[in-house]
Amino acid sequence: MAGTRYRGDLAINVLTYVVLIGLAIFCVGPVLWTLLTSFKVPSDIITANIVYLPTQFTLQNYVDLWSQSNYPTLIINSFIVTTLTVVICLFTGTIAAYAFSRFNFAGRTQLMLGYLVVRMFPAVLMIIPLFILLRNVGLLDNRLGLAIAYTSFLLPLFVWMLKGFFDAAPKELESAARIDGSTRLGAMFRIVIPIARNGLVATCVFVAIAAWNEYLFALMLTTSEGSRTWPVGLQLMVGEFNLPWGMLAAGGMISIAPVVVLFAIVQRWMVAGITAGAVKG
Amino acid sequence: MATLSLSGIRKKFGAVEVLKNIDIELEEGGFLVLLGPSGCGKSTLLSIIAGLEPASGGDILIGGRKVNDVHPKDRNIAMVFQSYALYPTMPVRRNIGFGLEMRKVQKPERDEAVDRAADLLQVTHLLDRKPAQLSGGQRQRVAMGRAIVRDPDLFLFDEPLSNLDAKLRVEMRTEIKRLHNRLHTSIVYVTHDQVEAMTLGTKVAVMKEGVIQQLADPQTIYERPANTFVAGFIGSPAMNFLDGQLDVESGKPYLRYGNSAAESLALPDLEQDVSRWFGKHVLAGIRPESMHFGSEGGATLSGIVDVVEPTGPDTHVVVKLGEQPLTARLGPRARPKRGDRITLSVDTAAVSLFDPLTGLRL
Amino acid sequence: MRGESQTLSSPFSPPSGWRRLNPAWFLGELSETRFWMYLLLVPSLVLIVGVVLYPTLYGVELSFQTMRLNRPANNGFAGWTQYARMWGDPVFWLSLRNTALWVTATTIIEFCLGLVAALALNRDLPGTKILSVLILVPYFLPNVVAGNIWALLLDSRLGVINDILVHLHILDGYKAWFADPNTAMGAAILVEAWHGFPFFALLLLAGVKGIPADLYKAATIDGAGRISQLRLITLPMLRTIIAAAVILRVIGLVNSPDLLLILTQGGPGRATEVLSLYAFQTAYKDFNFGYAGALSVVMFILLMIFAWGYVRLSKVNED
Numbered sequence: 001m002a003g004t005r006y007r008g009d010l011a012i013n014v015l016t017y018v019v020l021i022g023l024a025i026f027c028v029g030p031v032l033w034t035l036l037t038s039f040k041v042p043s044d045i046i047t048a049n050i051v052y053l054p055t056q057f058t059l060q061n062y063v064d065l066w067s068q069s070n071y072p073t074l075i076i077n078s079f080i081v082t083t084l085t086v087v088i089c090l091f092t093g094t095i096a097a098y099a100f101s102r103f104n105f106a107g108r109t110q111l112m113l114g115y116l117v118v119r120m121f122p123a124v125l126m127i128i129p130l131f132i133l134l135r136n137v138g139l140l141d142n143r144l145g146l147a148i149a150y151t152s153f154l155l156p157l158f159v160w161m162l163k164g165f166f167d168a169a170p171k172e173l174e175s176a177a178r179i180d181g182s183t184r185l186g187a188m189f190r191i192v193i194p195i196a197r198n199g200l201v202a203t204c205v206f207v208a209i210a211a212w213n214e215y216l217f218a219l220m221l222t223t224s225e226g227s228r229t230w231p232v233g234l235q236l237m238v239g240e241f242n243l244p245w246g247m248l249a250a251g252g253m254i255s256i257a258p259v260v261v262l263f264a265i266v267q268r269w270m271v272a273g274i275t276a277g278a279v280k281g
Numbered sequence: 282m283a284t285l286s287l288s289g290i291r292k293k294f295g296a297v298e299v300l301k302n303i304d305i306e307l308e309e310g311g312f313l314v315l316l317g318p319s320g321c322g323k324s325t326l327l328s329i330i331a332g333l334e335p336a337s338g339g340d341i342l343i344g345g346r347k348v349n350d351v352h353p354k355d356r357n358i359a360m361v362f363q364s365y366a367l368y369p370t371m372p373v374r375r376n377i378g379f380g381l382e383m384r385k386v387q388k389p390e391r392d393e394a395v396d397r398a399a400d401l402l403q404v405t406h407l408l409d410r411k412p413a414q415l416s417g418g419q420r421q422r423v424a425m426g427r428a429i430v431r432d433p434d435l436f437l438f439d440e441p442l443s444n445l446d447a448k449l450r451v452e453m454r455t456e457i458k459r460l461h462n463r464l465h466t467s468i469v470y471v472t473h474d475q476v477e478a479m480t481l482g483t484k485v486a487v488m489k490e491g492v493i494q495q496l497a498d499p500q501t502i503y504e505r506p507a508n509t510f511v512a513g514f515i516g517s518p519a520m521n522f523l524d525g526q527l528d529v530e531s532g533k534p535y536l537r538y539g540n541s542a543a544e545s546l547a548l549p550d551l552e553q554d555v556s557r558w559f560g561k562h563v564l565a566g567i568r569p570e571s572m573h574f575g576s577e578g579g580a581t582l583s584g585i586v587d588v589v590e591p592t593g594p595d596t597h598v599v600v601k602l603g604e605q606p607l608t609a610r611l612g613p614r615a616r617p618k619r620g621d622r623i624t625l626s627v628d629t630a631a632v633s634l635f636d637p638l639t640g641l642r643l
Numbered sequence: 644m645r646g647e648s649q650t651l652s653s654p655f656s657p658p659s660g661w662r663r664l665n666p667a668w669f670l671g672e673l674s675e676t677r678f679w680m681y682l683l684l685v686p687s688l689v690l691i692v693g694v695v696l697y698p699t700l701y702g703v704e705l706s707f708q709t710m711r712l713n714r715p716a717n718n719g720f721a722g723w724t725q726y727a728r729m730w731g732d733p734v735f736w737l738s739l740r741n742t743a744l745w746v747t748a749t750t751i752i753e754f755c756l757g758l759v760a761a762l763a764l765n766r767d768l769p770g771t772k773i774l775s776v777l778i779l780v781p782y783f784l785p786n787v788v789a790g791n792i793w794a795l796l797l798d799s800r801l802g803v804i805n806d807i808l809v810h811l812h813i814l815d816g817y818k819a820w821f822a823d824p825n826t827a828m829g830a831a832i833l834v835e836a837w838h839g840f841p842f843f844a845l846l847l848l849a850g851v852k853g854i855p856a857d858l859y860k861a862a863t864i865d866g867a868g869r870i871s872q873l874r875l876i877t878l879p880m881l882r883t884i885i886a887a888a889v890i891l892r893v894i895g896l897v898n899s900p901d902l903l904l905i906l907t908q909g910g911p912g913r914a915t916e917v918l919s920l921y922a923f924q925t926a927y928k929d930f931n932f933g934y935a936g937a938l939s940v941v942m943f944i945l946l947m948i949f950a951w952g953y954v955r956l957s958k959v960n961e962d
Binding site: 012013016017019020021023024026027028030031033034037045046047050052088091092093095096098099102103105111115118119120121122123124125126127128129130131132133148149151152153155156159183184185209212213214215216219220231234235238245248249252255256259263264267 | 690774795837
């Protein structure tokens with residue numbers, strides 16, 4: 001707000017910093033605490049008096065989790081499912097987003113709205129039929145099956161976000177390419193996609209993070225270790241095997257590491273995509 | 282007592298000095314125009330007068346009262362913005378009366394004042410509409426209504442006509458002048474349009490890079506510009522600058538702009554005292570409108586026609602005097618052909634001479 | 644429209660003769676037809692119809708059936724039986740109340756925190772960038788991790804928050820936040836709000852940045868203080884964004900029981916049982932697909948009514 005710089009301003013600035021730093025601590029504090037916990041020996045965690053900083057720094061929690069449980073399998077499964085999901089969305093969603101962005105056809109708005117409304121369907125409503133359907137097709141408890149199930153709520157999001165990025169790429173370049181002799185297909189691949197590359201990456205990352213983090217569908221649609229993903233596995237360990245806090249913390253930290261890295265890379269573009277879409281919607 | 286008095290105003294943004302030592306006095310009922318290109322500091326100066334920005338140094342007095350640290354709402358000023366800044370979620374009536382509402386003026390009084398302002402600006406029929414439903418010109422009036430309703434000591438206008446199309450701009454310009462005549466309130470008006478400055482202002486401050494180039498009434502600025510910047514900024518088409526050497530013959534000065542004897546311009550009616558400049562290089566500023574087709578009078582220029590631009594009411598002719606181009610504004614009937622030799626007679630009383638190195642008027 | 648490339652050799656066309664066999668060429672030619680735009684949509688449409696629409700319709704159909712995976716004998720068409728059962732099911736009504744409480748409280752807290760964050764970030768003081776990334780963190784954390792983080796923080800024996808509160812003399816002893824029916828909902832709301840407020844902060848920040856600075860200058864000259872400016876300029880102009888954010892968030896909250904599944908599983912004693920959780924557990928633990936389907940359908944319908952009603956309300960308010 002364009003204010004005046006008289007004495008009131010200094011007070012407001014101080015207040016702003018208090019608020020921002022307070023919120024930042026509120027947001028990141030719990031994560032940091034968990035990180036600290038993951039480096040603590042059990043005697044530091046299970047004590048009558050809370051120990052704040054670790055008396056000893058240890059990586060044993062990570063080692064134990066990795067070697068004694070099937071955590072590596074879980075991570076690999078999650079990785080495969082996430083990759084499959086992104087690939088499916090990439091191939092089917094990119095061309096759909098392109099069509100929505102570049103072409104005006106009958107029923108376009110309704111269809112776009114339809115894609116949006118689909119996002120509002122309750123997960124629980126779809127989970128049961130999906131369970132039955134996948135079982136009938138033999139894709140239950142299967143990583144590809146789970147990936148396909150994920151596209152049910154991630155594909156509309158993918159198309160919606162990517163369309164926004166395509167809209168921002170100027171149309172004149174494709175017209176110029178077509179005059180130069182390219183087909184529409186050629187124009188799409190050689191011109192638009194390179195320009196919207198940042199948006200494409202950001203959207204893929206967003207979908208990847210959502211697939212990596214997902215719990216509910218995975219819980220319902222996987223039953224055995226062969227295809228179980230890390231959120232289900234980790235929570236199972238807590239519930240059934242009383243996983244010690246240190247190892248739980250370690251597990252959590254391992255799993256959010258990729259998210260943090262990816263997020264840091266594309267954060268700016270993702271935020272732009274989310275806000276632009278919601279504001280226009 | 283002057284309504285506005287600025288002395289030694291300086292403004293720095295970080296390391297950049299945007300305003301360097303501004304001194305201005307505006308008498309009561311005066312219309313001060315801050316004129317200059319983008320980036321010259323005029324809008325910053327206006328913000329400082331309003332109190333939206335603090336000055337880095339210097340004093341501001343409004344109505345004789347020092348207001349350096351006074352909040353904008355207590356300076357008894359009103360401002361009209363380039364974007365009008367009307368509150369989009371409020372109807373026009375509330376927009377106009379907002380300042381009074383914030384000062385806890387009771388509703389009946391407020392309504393009366395709003396009605397009077399609306400009447401003055403002919404927007405009474407719009408009072409219940411929202412800004413989004415108004416045209417550009419109507420929004421402009423509402424913005425002015427909001428300014429006049431509090432009867433302040435000083436109006437501040439920040440390029441209010443820039444967002445309007447040409448025709449509307451002329452209409453609103455007249456409207457503003459009429460308002461000024463009627464209310465006699467002092468006005469500080471920022472613009473980059475020199476036509477607005479000339480027609481509206483009683484005093485014009487031409488600014489460049491944070492410095493006032495000349496502060497005077499429009500007539501003086503037009504006829505006796507203080508330097509080449511001011512001379513070139515005012516007037517359209519722009520003033521021509523002829524590079525030459527000032528010589529004297531039989532006590533009368535003349536300008537030699539070329540190598541041959543024919544390429545010289547006699548300057549019999551020159552106002553300036555240029556005796557110290559004889560034999561030196563000067564820039565002669567000649568306005569396009571002070572040249573006429575023909576060769577009566579002693580001062581003539583002769584050259585080859587390069588471009589002819591008929592505009593309807595005039596014809597702009599670019600003439601090449603040797604290597605130097607000169608634009609002349611001739612009558613609508615003048616139709617010289619490209620490549621013709623043309624002779625122009627010059628009204629030398631209107632010629633200004635400048636120092637080529639400093640650009641200052643001699 | 645395609646230029647002369649058909650007769651001249653161009654980098655886009657393979658040598659003749661092999662033409663019809665080259666998929667790239669074939670697709671290229673296809674892209675010039677009128678049907679290209681529809682072709683582009685087909686793959687995703689197929690997926691969506693197959694993975695979303697069909698299951699949803701099937702889910703609705705299920706709600707009219709009795710289907711228990713572990714008691715297949717009774718399976719078959721059941722008409723309105725499931726819905727009738729719902730009407731008389733006290734847990735259903737309890738879950739509705741819990742859902743309303745949970746959604747309303749969480750949304751309000753998230754909005755307030757998000758607004759404060761957005762206004763603070765908007766001042767663009769030095770360091771804003773880093774702080775904004777930090778503030779965004781909770782939203783992108785997986786539910787599993789977020790839930791467990793707070794489970795540890797609020798643990799009845801090991802929770803650091805308990806420790807801090809005791810040191811500050813706000814509490815006398817450690818509290819079992821999730822075991823006490825009185826505080827479980829509150830604690831869950833806190834965690835969910837922590838997780839979701841960055842969403843509001845993001846959207847509101849985008850909205851606030853769209854408000855022209857001149858409006859605030861004019862308001863300052865008119866004599867409006869900061870609070871008045873917030874009340875009369877900022878908030879009214881954010882109305883549409885607030886509506887969009889609220890609808891999106893409410894839908895998200897109602898639809899997904901993830902956090903509660905991890906934190907409380909609906910306990911203690913159904914104190915935090917929300918409708919989506921109830922439906923999920925009916926399917927996952929009881930294998931009562933028919934009833935779960937009915938519960939989900941009802942949830943969906945209520946959500947649609949809310950969304951429609953809210954949009955109407957905010958449109959009416961605008962005029």
